Amino acid sequence: MAEPRRPGQVADPDAPGPRLSVADGIDTDADGRPDTIVSDDGVDLILRTDLDGDSYADRVLRIGPDGVAREVGHRTRSPWDDEPEGG
């Protein structure tokens, strides 16, 4: 029987991780190339966007049920630079 997982052992969807390709995403700026992956975690809408055109997500935004968008990750160099909450 597997050991129960503790909160620190559960993957954080906002944590830095392998680079995420946006090749299967949507083209939000009509340049003919996909640039954004849209998903949700059951509560928040999550947008992962490629800003520099290399086909890998650079920014992660969460839009909560209150309609407020929060930037929770921004990759300007490796690893991800986390923005302060509400910043």
Ligand SMILES: [Ca+2]
């Ligand atoms: Ca990119």
